[in-house]
Structures are given as structure tokens and as C-alpha cells.
Amino acid sequence: MELARIFNGKKFMWDGKVYTNEKERNEITQKYKDDGFEVETVEEGNQYFVFTRRVVTEVIVEGQPI
DSSP, X not given: OOSEEEETTEEEXXXXXXXXXXXXXXXXXXXXXXXXXXXXXXXXTXXXXXXXXXXXXXXOOOSOOO
């Protein structure tokens, strides 16, 4: 499985897990969505692969500028 795939012109990263049933895939997909991720899934045979992406909206920089 590729580590990254392009869906609708956007790069998504594979979460590294193989899901073996649709219920499990739906549960993890909803959890990622609740955490603010965009989610795409791929079904190959009886296996499901979940790809996620999240746009960084805030960057916190600590310390003094040099």
C-alpha cells in the first residue's frame, strides 16, 4: 500500500492500518472526522485502507527570535 495518495487534487496519508470490516472502517473514519481530519477510504478485496489529511490552521512558536 502506498503511504500517500491523491484524492481530488489533495494529498492524503495512509494511517498505516488495514481494516478488515466495514463497521471498523466506519468507526475509525468518524473518529478522524471528529478530530478535524479530512478522510478518504479505499476498499481492496475484503480490506479497507483509511487515508487522512488535516490542514494546519495555527502554528505556535516558542522561544525568542534570533
